Amino acid sequence: xxxxxxxxxxxxxxxxxxxxxxxxxxxxxxxxxxxxxxxxxxxxxxxxxxxxxxxxxxxxxxxxxxxxxxxxxxxxxxxxxxxxxxxxxxxxxxxxxxxxxxxxxxxxxxxxxxxx
Amino acid sequence: xxxxxxxxxxxxxxxxxxxxxxxxxxxxxxxxxxxxxxxxxxxxxxxxxxxxxxxxxxxxxxxxxxxxxxxxxxxxxxxxxxxxxxxxxxxxxxxxxxxxxxxxxxxxxxxxxxxxxxxxxxxxxxxxxxxxxxxxxxxxxxxxxxxxxxxxxxxxxxxxxxxxxxxxxxxxxxxxxxxxxxxxxxxxxxxxxxxxxxxxxxxxxxxxxxxxxxxxxxxxxxxxxxxxxxxxxxxxxxxxxxxxxxxxxxxxxxxxxxxxxxxxxxxxxxxxxxxxxxxxxxxxxxxxxxxxxxxxxxxxxxxxxxxxxxxxxxxxxxxxxxxxxxxxxxxxxxxxxxxxxxxxxxxxxxxxxxxxxxxxxxxxxxxxxxxxxxxxxxxxxxxxxxxxxxxxxxxxxxxxxxxxxxxxxxxxxxxxxxxxxxx
Numbered sequence: 416x417x418x419x420x421x422x423x424x425x426x427x428x429x430x431x432x433x434x435x436x437x438x439x440x441x442x443x444x445x446x447x448x449x450x451x452x453x454x455x456x457x458x459x460x461x462x463x464x465x466x467x468x469x470x471x472x473x474x475x476x477x478x479x480x481x482x483x484x485x486x487x488x489x490x491x492x493x494x495x496x497x498x499x500x501x502x503x504x505x506x507x508x509x510x511x512x513x514x515x516x517x518x519x520x521x522x523x524x525x526x527x528x529x530x531x
Numbered sequence: 532x533x534x535x536x537x538x539x540x541x542x543x544x545x546x547x548x549x550x551x552x553x554x555x556x557x558x559x560x561x562x563x564x565x566x567x568x569x570x571x572x573x574x575x576x577x578x579x580x581x582x583x584x585x586x587x588x589x590x591x592x593x594x595x596x597x598x599x600x601x602x603x604x605x606x607x608x609x610x611x612x613x614x615x616x617x618x619x620x621x622x623x624x625x626x627x628x629x630x631x632x633x634x635x636x637x638x639x640x641x642x643x644x645x646x647x648x649x650x651x652x653x654x655x656x657x658x659x660x661x662x663x664x665x666x667x668x669x670x671x672x673x674x675x676x677x678x679x680x681x682x683x684x685x686x687x688x689x690x691x692x693x694x695x696x697x698x699x700x701x702x703x704x705x706x707x708x709x710x711x712x713x714x715x716x717x718x719x720x721x722x723x724x725x726x727x728x729x730x731x732x733x734x735x736x737x738x739x740x741x742x743x744x745x746x747x748x749x750x751x752x753x754x755x756x757x758x759x760x761x762x763x764x765x766x767x768x769x770x771x772x773x774x775x776x777x778x779x780x781x782x783x784x785x786x787x788x789x790x791x792x793x794x795x796x797x798x799x800x801x802x803x804x805x806x807x808x809x810x811x812x813x814x815x816x817x818x819x820x821x822x823x824x825x826x827x828x829x830x831x832x833x834x835x836x837x838x839x840x841x842x843x844x845x846x847x848x849x850x851x852x853x854x855x856x857x858x859x860x861x862x863x864x865x866x867x868x869x870x871x872x873x874x875x876x877x878x879x880x881x882x883x884x885x886x887x888x889x890x891x892x893x894x895x896x897x898x899x900x901x902x903x904x905x906x907x908x909x910x911x912x913x914x915x916x917x918x919x920x921x922x923x924x925x926x927x928x929x930x931x932x933x934x935x936x937x938x939x940x941x942x943x944x945x946x947x948x949x950x951x952x953x954x
Contacts, residue, residue: 479593492707
């Protein structure tokens with residue numbers, strides 16, 4: 416299978432063509448440097464993204480949260496659903512866990528702002 | 532009688548906080564930060580996405596986390612912060628008038644002032660979009676504040692005009708919150724936002740980016756019903772026959788940011804037509820002695836890390852100004868820096884080479900997308916600095932570091948220019 420993507424390693428934005436076999440990149444072309452190759456390899460095998468959002472607090476004001484590390488891309492909407500169903504009790508501090516091991520990803524959703 | 536402080540910092544966002552911290556660390560401890568909002572942090576409070584701090588902290592933080600690091604440093608130093616306080620005017624003699632709920636109206640004399648008021652969004656009225664004025668049209672940053680700080684989703688079916696970074700970030704944010712973003716239309720043939728945002732905010736969610744397109748009509752009398760988008764030619768004129776109607780209840784505008792300089796004008800600060808920010812010298816000092824500027828009020832940045840670094844220099848320089856009572860060590864020898872071929876503006880626009888102590892950051896934006904180009908600083912017929920770039924784009928600010936010794940070779944003014952290469 417061939418996949419086309421744009422490298423986000425730098426402002427060049429190289430248009431990459433990736434040959435994929437069994438979920439692994441077997442060849443990358445169109446890249447100008449090594450960053451493009453690395454980016455393409457991880458994008459086709461296991462793309463991950465940070466998720467940032469807000470959870471509601473008992474004060475009625477939202478509190479910003481983030482996944483501590485990136486989660487699998489296909490889990491983004493599951494993670495969002497879980498975040499939306501979460502409320503926290505103030506006060507909270509940066510790094511407090513809002514949701515532990517969100518959607519079985521092994522990643523915690525943590526508070527990103529001191530509040531309350 | 533008026534109160535007195537050594538340094539007044541106007542604005543408690545990333546620029547104001549970094550400036551106040553640097554001034555304090557340079558020996559001026561009688562500093563006050565005036566912030567009109569009820570908390571420090573400025574725009575970072577609503578920028579809940581990640582990607583901040585890669586340069587400064589070598590890690591990716593969200594906006595509130597990045598602000599939190601600076602708020603902690605401000606608190607550690609016990610720097611006076613007057614939140615909920617709006618500065619109404621600044622006189623050329625650096626007398627500031629400030630109003631707050633607790634203390635009423637006050638007049639304060641300052642030995643130096645740092646302008647760090649940030650910028651605001653270009654509103655619909657400045658865009659010449661025809662049509663009605665229904666509810667449902669927001670600037671992207673307003674929608675961001677409503678969603679992230681107030682917890683109100685502003686709409687369900689969304690079109691975004693302008694591909695600036697806030698527009699792209701909001702396309703993703705609204706999608707995650709359950710809205711359907713139908714398209715992002717961009718007048719220019721290239722995006723005004725960072726490439727990583729196009730990939731991670733639009734491509735990830737299959738949101739189309741319509742380059743060389745704009746909104747030509749708005750439908751809906753009381754509530755927005757939809758917008759008409761058309762393709763434009765190379766002169767940005769809509770091409771007849773290309774119109775397409777998009778049903779939507781929300782239109783977000785992400786069409787550029789304008790430094791907020793009403794206060795600067797009250798002080799008699801000269802504003803540049805290219806940046807809409809103060810004209811500054813290499814100390815980030817304006818034409819009014821003792822008034823400095825930094826951050827987005829000076830020129831709109833794309834990375835907060837650059838704002839913090841620049842503001843730190845402004846804070847340090849303001850402290851030096853106060854300590855030396857405004858006197859320079861040497862007789863000034865001022866040379867102009869001009870934006871040449873392909874360069875829209877430079878900050879600073881002058882340098883006093885007799886009093887330069889350390890390296891100078893020369894920041895600028897290019898006019899177009901240049902691949903395989905060379906950035907040159909020339910003085911007369913001499914090239915005093917030359918740097919090859921694989922690519923240079925308008926959406927990413929350039930930062931050239933000039934060592935003081937190379938200025939001595941300059942003959943008259945400096946011109947920064949792009950030499951286009953073969954692609």
